[in-house]
Amino acid sequence: MVLSGADKNNVKGVFAKIGGQAEEYGAETLERMFAAYPQTKTYFPHFDLGKGSAQVKGHGKKVAAALVEAANHIDDIAGALSKLSDLHAQKLRVDPVNFKLLGQCFLVVVASHNPALLTPEVHASLDKFLCAVGTVLTAKYR
Amino acid sequence: MVHWSAEEKQLINSIWGKVNVEECGAEALARLLIVYPWTQRFFSNFGNLSSPTAIIGNPKVRAHGKKVLTSFGEAVKNLDNIKGTYSKLSELHCEKLHVDPENFRLLGDILVIVLASHFGRDFTPACQFAWQKLVGVVAHALARRYH
Numbered sequence: 001m002v003l004s005g006a007d008k009n010n011v012k013g014v015f016a017k018i019g020g021q022a023e024e025y026g027a028e029t030l031e032r033m034f035a036a037y038p039q040t041k042t043y044f045p046h047f048d049l050g051k052g053s054a055q056v057k058g059h060g061k062k063v064a065a066a067l068v069e070a071a072n073h074i075d076d077i078a079g080a081l082s083k084l085s086d087l088h089a090q091k092l093r094v095d096p097v098n099f100k101l102l103g104q105c106f107l108v109v110v111a112s113h114n115p116a117l118l119t120p121e122v123h124a125s126l127d128k129f130l131c132a133v134g135t136v137l138t139a140k141y142r
Numbered sequence: 143m144v145h146w147s148a149e150e151k152q153l154i155n156s157i158w159g160k161v162n163v164e165e166c167g168a169e170a171l172a173r174l175l176i177v178y179p180w181t182q183r184f185f186s187n188f189g190n191l192s193s194p195t196a197i198i199g200n201p202k203v204r205a206h207g208k209k210v211l212t213s214f215g216e217a218v219k220n221l222d223n224i225k226g227t228y229s230k231l232s233e234l235h236c237e238k239l240h241v242d243p244e245n246f247r248l249l250g251d252i253l254v255i256v257l258a259s260h261f262g263r264d265f266t267p268a269c270q271f272a273w274q275k276l277v278g279v280v281a282h283a284l285a286r287r288y289h
Contacts, residue, residue, distance in 0.1 A: 034267075035267035035271050112259065112261070112263065120177065120197075121194050
């Protein structure tokens with residue numbers, strides 16, 4: 001899966017539009033993921049996952065920051081997320097299937113907040129981007 | 143048999159009651175063909191699918207999208223027997239249409255995104271849970287008679 005020039009522009013456009021709300025989007029993405037896919041909660045036994053949890057908000061901020069970083073270095077996502085990739089391989093070991101679930105929830109957040117932004121073309125590009133991020137984060141697993 | 147809580151049923155029905163089946167169906171199918179272009183393999187007789195604009199404007203895509211989502215409505219009406227509801231359709235998709243069941247999962251996820259874009263804040267996390275569960279059950283039922 002290769003990101004075309006148009007894909008890259010679409011993705012950059014999304015994150016430019018989202019701007020400072022990225023943190024909020026990150027938190028809501030996690031909230032939705034825990035609600036829609038309860039099995040994802042197994043990775044956070046040490047968190048308070050109740051509504052409005054400060055830990056979820058904080059973690060959502062980190063997740064969003066990583067996506068923003070990847071978008072800002074979209075020509076070299078592997079390079080930009082190399083340390084995160086190491087972390088996921090060596091310490092976190094989140095099963096690869098879960099990155100798709102997170103991606104789905106991020107798309108739902110964008111769609112529900114900003115339907116006009118998520119045209120079919122942008123949807124396609126963003127989906128590809130999220131797949132690419134997941135691939136990078138699981139690339140060193142074995 | 144799948145268990146649905148009263149809340150899940152309520153969330154599903156309250157959304158479904160406001161869905162424009164023709165519009166949502168057309169949009170969901172168009173997005174499937176655009177976001178996952180390999181799904182176009184099933185629609186070689188649909189004419190022009192050469193660009194997102196062509197796909198969105200394609201009358202066969204619109205008509206088929208409406209057909210698919212109308213059928214989805216049968217699941218909503220028969221939440222307690224989705225397996226039975228789709229038994230024949232499952233056989234059809236296996237024996238005649240030769241559709242990889244993974245495509246049902248892809249379409250289901252797209253439908254959830256389309257609903258989110260239409261309902262905004264009303265498509266709450268609890269709502270998403272119920273609908274992800276429903277599309278998963280539908281996909282499973284459609285794959286059930288494969289051999």
